[in-house]
Amino acid sequence: MPYYIAEIRLNKMSKDVKRERKMKKRLTSRLVTLLLACLIVLTPILIVPAAMGSDQTRVIEALEDLGEDISELPEGADGFKNWRAAEGQRKALINKINATIKQVKAGAYRGALNKLKNDLKGTISKWVADEHVPSLIEKVENIIDLIRDIFLPPAHDVVVIDVVPNVTQAYIGDFVGIDVTVANEGTESENFDVYVYADVDTAVIGDEITIDVISNVSLAAEADVILSVTWDTTSVVEDTYTISAEVPPVEGEEDTDNNLYIDGTVTVSPVLAHDVAVVNVSAPDEVTQGDVVNISVEVANLGDSDETFDVTVTYDTTLIGTQTVSLASK
Known part of the structure; x- marks a missing residue:
């Protein structure tokens, strides 16, 4: 027990x-x-x-x-x-x-x-x-x-960061692409418009060409976006244009120094005319069979661009000869 x-x-x-x-x-x-x-x-x-x-x-x-x-x-x-x-x-x-x-x-x-x-x-x-x-x-x-x-950090602050045209030289009638980068550096979401300009003299207010207005761009806080526009130069005159973009201040925005960005130039030139001409052809009126005949052909470049071209001489449909000619513009 x-x-x-x-x-x-x-x-x-x-x-x-x-x-x-x-x-x-x-x-x-x-x-x-x-x-x-x-x-x-x-x-x-x-x-x-x-x-x-x-x-x-x-x-x-x-x-x-x-x-x-x-x-x-x-x-x-x-x-x-x-x-x-x-x-x-x-x-x-x-x-x-x-x-x-x-x-x-x-x-x-x-x-x-x-x-x-x-x-x-x-x-x-x-x-x-x-x-x-x-x-x-x-x-x-x-x-x-x-x-x-x-x-x-500001509650409201929209910024244009960059403006980049895709060419620096264009002819009247060309279409020029332009990329505009905008950002919202504030702490609140924003909705705003972006204006893109071409200006001959940036010191003069009011003479600029409005290329495009991009309406109702929406950006969250600390976000950015690249916007693309196209400039039709058909109606512009020959000159060098400075490209810029601007965002009007949003409600409550205090720092507006960065709402306008000016950068990049595009030189718009007249369309080059291409015009080559045969001015004169000279040859004897009569020849004897077996003779060597000299034929003179006078050609001219009446256009705005230097040209290289071929001059071909024939009788009826028979080829006599071809010569390559280079001529400066008029």
Whole structure:
């Protein structure tokens, strides 16, 4: 009997151990599942700040580079318009840049943008010697674009990226193909029209020829498309035309500098006339059988193009001779 009881107890202990092991496995499995779920949720949170920090670094480094350029401006009148106030103005510009860097670090991107556009640009143009202004303003503009593109993408921004005619030379009456690339760089879908022009003098407004209007172009955010049009040159006059394309601003669009793209020229010339003529044929009125007869043929090129052609002389249907002639245009 004691042995039997002991066996029962051992079996019970064995079952308990197995049950405990199963519970541990289930608990471990649930913990692993929970950890994986937390990792999936947290991964975007971990990635976004890292990317944001990288973008901030790019902007800050660009601002610091601008500050170094201002620090290295020549002293006196070579660097500043008012040589007496040069050093004070240099320090003031650097202070403005440092203030902008603080705004970027704090995430106050609109404030940084306003500081650059409405304060720093104007102050540089006002204080710095003219020869240094263009390069500094270009850097400010690049930083503005960087901040806007990374942190403040516009809701509405349609852009003409490229205009490419398929030929640079054409004759009146030819059909010229033109490809226009447009893009939606905003965050909202857009519907708009595209105007394609040919213009002899781009400085004069209103004299351009409207080649075509592509209506109701629909683009999703960050999408682009190549549109093709055909220009019938039948009614145009001889000249060199500059090709351009324009998208009128959509509702809510603020950046309209990129809505017009001017590129590519097509020279349209008159159609070349091809006209060769036999002007005169001279030969003796009478000859004796067996004589050698000289026949003179006068030909002319009355057209607009250089020509090479054959002159054939016959009597009745019998061939006398053929000669190849090349003549310049009239």
